[in-house]
Amino acid sequence: MKLNDFYCEQWMTAYEKEAVYNMTDTSFSALSFHDLFDSKSLEEFDPLLDYGEITGDRGLKKEIERLYTTNDRALTFCHGALEGNEHVMSTLLEPGDHVIAFRPGYQQFYEYPRSLGCTVDVLDYEEENGWKLPFDAIENTICEKTKMIVLASPANPTGTTLTLKEWERLIELCKSHSI
Numbered sequence: 574m575k576l577n578d579f580y581c582e583q584w585m586t587a588y589e590k591e592a593v594y595n596m597t598d599t600s601f602s603a604l605s606f607h608d609l610f611d612s613k614s615l616e617e618f619d620p621l622l623d624y625g626e627i628t629g630d631r632g633l634k635k636e637i638e639r640l641y642t643t644n645d646r647a648l649t650f651c652h653g654a655l656e657g658n659e660h661v662m663s664t665l666l667e668p669g670d671h672v673i674a675f676r677p678g679y680q681q682f683y684e685y686p687r688s689l690g691c692t693v694d695v696l697d698y699e700e701e702n703g704w705k706l707p708f709d710a711i712e713n714t715i716c717e718k719t720k721m722i723v724l725a726s727p728a729n730p731t732g733t734t735l736t737l738k739e740w741e742r743l744i745e746l747c748k749s750h751s752i
């Protein structure tokens with residue numbers, strides 16, 4: 574999906590927390606908790622009831638960056654995995670793309686790509702084989718338009734967890750088809 578730049582929010586992301594005089598705000602000054610409730614019993618607790626940082630709290634970002642080694646410091650926070658899944662799919666998929674997902678599985682993985690205009694094949698986990706990922710079926714289903722294979726590990730509700738070897742096999746398969 575191609576989204577046009579959202580200039581107002583991009584400008585505010587870059588400058589609004591740094592500016593000495595912010596002439597661009599879209600709302601009046603925020604009240605604090607005490608302004609609103611005049612609550613003496615919670616003297617220590619007086620947060621400003623305002624928007625936070627648009628791409629996430631800086632302190633939290635710093636803490637997360639300490640946990641991961643990555644060259645890409647662009648972090649975006651999501652309200653749960655569901656929203657992260659949606660961001661990835663909205664960003665990478667276009668109408669007409671082909672997607673592979675698995676059953677039984679999390680409905681978002683096949684319904685959301687469908688709602689974006691993608692064709693989705695939902696393959697069965699191998700129940701007789703301890704709910705293994707169906708590699709043969711994946712290989713037989715991949716086509717020129719396949720853009721994404723969506724899975725969770727551990728999977729919900731089968732609990733299927735990929736071994737390192739299986740991840741490597743899947744990654745190789747994806748790389749060789751530019752998925």
Ligand SMILES: Cc1ncc(COP(=O)(O)O)c(C=O)c1O
Pocket residue numbers: 652653654655656658679725728729
């Ligand atoms: C595979 C999978 N992805 C995402 C979610 C949603 O996660 P969240 O509640 O963090 O948005 C679930 C919830 O059950 C899930 O099973």
